[in-house]
Amino acid sequence: MSELRVLDNLASVDAAQWDALIDDGNPFVSYAFLRGMEEHGCLRRDYGWQAHHLVIVDGDRLIAAAPAYLKSNSHGEFVFDFAWANAFERAGGDYYPKLLCAAPYSPVPGPRLLARSEETKKLLVAALVAETERLGLSSVHVNFLLETDLPAFDERWLQRFDWQFHWHNRGYRHFEAFLTGLTGKKRKNIRQERRQASESGLQIAMEAGSTIGEGDWRELHALYETTFDMKGNHAAMTLPFFRHLGRTLGDRVQVATARMEGRIVAMALFMVGNSTLYGRYWGSLVEVQGLHFELCYYLGIEFCIANRLQTFEPGAQGEHKMARGFLPTRTHSRHYLMNESFDTAVRNALVHEARSREAYYDELMEHSPYAATPAQP
Structure with a gap:
């Protein structure tokens, strides 16, 4: 019988079982990286980070996991929601703490739902929402998702995207x-x-x-x-x-x-x-x-x-990277706001933000460094 657990650190998790859930070898969700930050003073409450990992186990076997954190600010995330926080708090709400599923301090696309099947990924998504509701939080956010994780999120989740500059071999x-x-x-x-x-x-x-x-x-x-x-x-x-x-x-x-x-x-x-x-x-x-x-x-x-x-991701932002052969590549995040009125307002704002960012892409590609711009992989 599988069981959902919430962990305030990864000390009790078997490193090999955790890493076996990561298909692409992404180092930023590896056990060594995440546990190392916990052990060596990178994640602290006074920095705004408190580990709150969701795992699904069957006896001693780890079936699925979502690296997650209770956040008392929005620093170190790189998907900027400061305007959302200000608006929510001006209306009398408490935006913080919120729940975040991400690789801390790392604007790196990668797996966030560490699971083998689509069904299990959907269980993790449902667990993130349920945990947010149980704790009475304003919201839950999943940043820098891989496209393969996107189908696990239904339409109730807000969709947001941005651009990074990546090099392709x-x-x-x-x-x-x-x-x-x-x-x-x-x-x-x-x-x-x-x-x-x-x-x-x-x-x-x-x-x-x-x-x-x-x-x-x-x-x-x-x-x-x-x-x-x-x-x-x-x-x-x-x-x-x-x-x-x-x-x-x-x-x-x-x-x-x-x-x-x-x-x-x-x-x-x-x-x-x-x-x-x-x-x-x-x-x-x-x-x-x-x-x-x-x-x-x-x-x-x-x-x-x-x-x-195949790919070189040099970090967030930086239009100057285009002159060195890096092209704009879409990044994805998903957001669940518990207050429905607030959700509606942000959802409408994201429509305009998406149009602006699509226009930004078109503007960037007018300055492609390639003689004949290669198709996106």
């Missing part, structure tokens, strides 16, 4: 083969940026997480913190968590490094799925023309070509 044999598909201007600019980085005197390389030492992890984390401090944001990922990633995920963590006399002075951190490379964090102590693009984009593209990965 068209069977390129090497980086120059990729460049030949771009317009002449874009091809020239990329070669110039790569030349600027290569002539900087820095030692630039892609390094596997399993090869990075303790001292290097300290330098990498300091660079990550510096970037967040410069932007006035809070760096939630801790140094112990960075070390945990290298220890548990090994070569599924890749770091593009720029070294000066052996010391890492700039870096871009990546994670690897079965067919996708994910760009995450960047930091630098030096000002070098072209270095950001070399570490964050071009080494990643080379890595995908060499390892036959």
Whole structure:
């Protein structure tokens, strides 16, 4: 007899059973990633995160799971609902806490309903709504869904989408083969940026997480913190968590490094799925023309070509990525607002938002970097 349980951490879950539910090897819902954040101080109530995972078990066997969190704010989600919260609270309601199903701090499309069958996915969706109602919450949100998860949500859920910029491998044999598909201007600019980085005197390389030492992890984390401090944001990922990633995920963590006399002075951190490379964090102590693009984009593209990965997702936002070969790709979220009047108001607003975002896509594609824009996969 299967049973639904709610967990305030993943300590009691078998790691192998959890990971067996993830078909695409997405590292951001892996046991090591999610449990590591719980263990190493990345998810705290004063940051607005409280683990509230839903799992379905049959005896000792894990059948399905949804990584979920009680949120007392909307930070670290990247599907922005601040306007919804303000409107609901101006009307006298309490928008927070809410229930969120997502990978914390990670604007990365991936599986959110970890289950083998459509029927079981629908059970998880129903459980998310039931738990929201049981706790008297305003809403439940599921962010950055895969398209394969969308059929589990009925029409009562609000549909929302946005765009990210992704690179797709068209069977390129090497980086120059990729460049030949771009317009002449874009091809020239990329070669110039790569030349600027290569002539900087820095030692630039892609390094596997399993090869990075303790001292290097300290330098990498300091660079990550510096970037967040410069932007006035809070760096939630801790140094112990960075070390945990290298220890548990090994070569599924890749770091593009720029070294000066052996010391890492700039870096871009990546994670690897079965067919996708994910760009995450960047930091630098030096000002070098072209270095950001070399570490964050071009080494990643080379890595995908060499390892036959199909997609490179460098992170949220950034129209400048289009000039480097990345094209707008649709991302999906679903939202269930318990108050029906509020639901109606937001639903109407989303119609206008969708039209605006479709027009934005058309505008972007007028500036495609490709001589002949390839069809979306």
